[in-house]
Amino acid sequence: xxxxxxxxxxxxxxxxxxxxxxxxxxxxxxxxxxxxxxxxxxxx
Numbered sequence: 001x002x003x004x005x006x007x008x009x010x011x012x013x014x015x016x017x018x019x020x021x022x023x024x025x026x027x028x029x030x031x032x033x034x035x036x037x038x039x040x041x042x043x044x
Contacts (some may be wrong), residue, residue, distance in 0.1 A: 001035075018033045 002012040
């Protein structure tokens, strides 16, 4: 996750806590919505 953050131009130290806050209540079948994929549609 840290490398993906870096690849997308985000600071991993600020991005990771945001994801960890959101993931607790996020449905496991939709976890892909929390991931960063540069140049792709993560809702597929």
